[in-house]
Amino acid sequence: MLKKIYRLTKHGSFGFVYRKGENKASAAFSLFYVKSTSLKVGFSVSNKLGKATARNKLKRRMRAIVMHMMPLSKYQIVVVARTPAAGLTYADMQKDLKLLFARAGILNEKKEA
RNA sequence: CGAGAUGGUCGGGCGGUUGCGUGCUUUUGCACGAGGAAAGUCCGAGUACCGCAGAACAGAAUGCCGGCUAACUACCGGUGGAGGCGACUCCAAGGAAAGUGCAACAGAAAUAAUCCGCCUUGAAAACAAGGUAAGGGUGGAAAGGCGAGGUAAGGGCUCACCGCCGAUGCGGCAACGCGUCGGGCUAUGUAAACCCCAUUCGGUACAAGAUUGCGCGGGAAUAACGGGUUGUUCGCCCUCCCGACAGUGUCGCUUGAACGUAUCGGCAACGCUACGUCUUAGAUAGAUAACCGCCGAAUACAGAACUCGGCUUACAGACCAUACUCGGUAA
């Protein structure tokens, strides 16, 4: 689980990333990211994906996956779950998200480090 | 043995590695960390702020009786009605002689009556006048029901039983029940149609609201002194007061009409007393995850957001209780 300091918390920050950030997407997730002085990750799961229990589970898994990829470049990142994400297994989600982060170039520092 | 009825409980447990939130230590570490519905937001309160001399109208809600409760439309017990062979279950259950509205189609007629029929009279028949609601037919509903007497034919016209209305006796706190006497009986249904009667209700909801600092807006003071900014001047900031609440931080935020056990009172809901429990979730883009082992049927519905009391809805599977009910078989 990500510590609090690595999380994106303010509503305005989400808006900032949506407006200014670049955008990559797969079938299950969308990724918004913008370069920053510190690493902040936020997660967004819409009401349409299910009831509270399902949404919470999805968020927990997303956080766990990002935590395991942890040494990342300094970006402000928002991960948005799309409708097909509700049906994925943990392993599928992990594969999908890794690919997405690699395409965005955020994983690079891990290879150097 | 099978089929039921009612009430209730659980709804995972143990362990390992890597992680998250809160509290305590402030390095390590230790403790605790979603539900029976946390849900829907349908009722009732606490609490906060606003409003308010007092009262009434309007509007809304409730509606057999008694109890219980902080309060309630909840809950408990009873009465009456409906359903079931039964255990038992269900019921928004006041008033239709205060008034208004509505009752399609069918039917002669729908709150008002003679279409057919029956009977009498005129003149046997056709036909006409009159009597008649027992029979036919329509309808959810047709002027109390049913049987007997009576009658020209009929009709509470008269009588028995049942129902209704009024009076009254007994039992019950009461709803109501069981009787007695009288009236022959005049007015169908609908109030989850308007309405009448009785009772209750000020509004907004913790994103309420409180508050320190920062920030914001306005003003004061100084053109005096000091400090900062630039080499200097001007300007700006540092000072003080007031305001507004949109941002941020803190509080509100978890010990409460609390829960558990036992005695006593009560048919029960519930209450009294005693003992015990409490860091035992208090987050704020919002904490329970990932991987695995064992037990194993562990698979459902589902995630706290100020807090309680209820209601409603969703739900795999497992289990318990009863001098419970019905049927079958055996003794």
Place this chain on the structure above:
RNA sequence: CGAGGUAUAGCGCAGUUUGGUAGCGCGCUUGGUUCGGGACCAAGAGGCCGUGAGUUCGAAUCUCGCUACCUCGA
């Protein structure tokens, strides 16, 4: 967290106030008209009125509970 609205034929909507027959436009099918098509004319099909109960003789309509979608306030 709180407040409201909508659901009727393939599509868009009436009807709900005041309960008894479910209708309009477009589309669809068949026939006519035309040399043929369109337009036009005539006829027809297509609805358990979102869902489950209740009140009533009778419910799309009244009452209550669910479901889905939409809007608004903070």
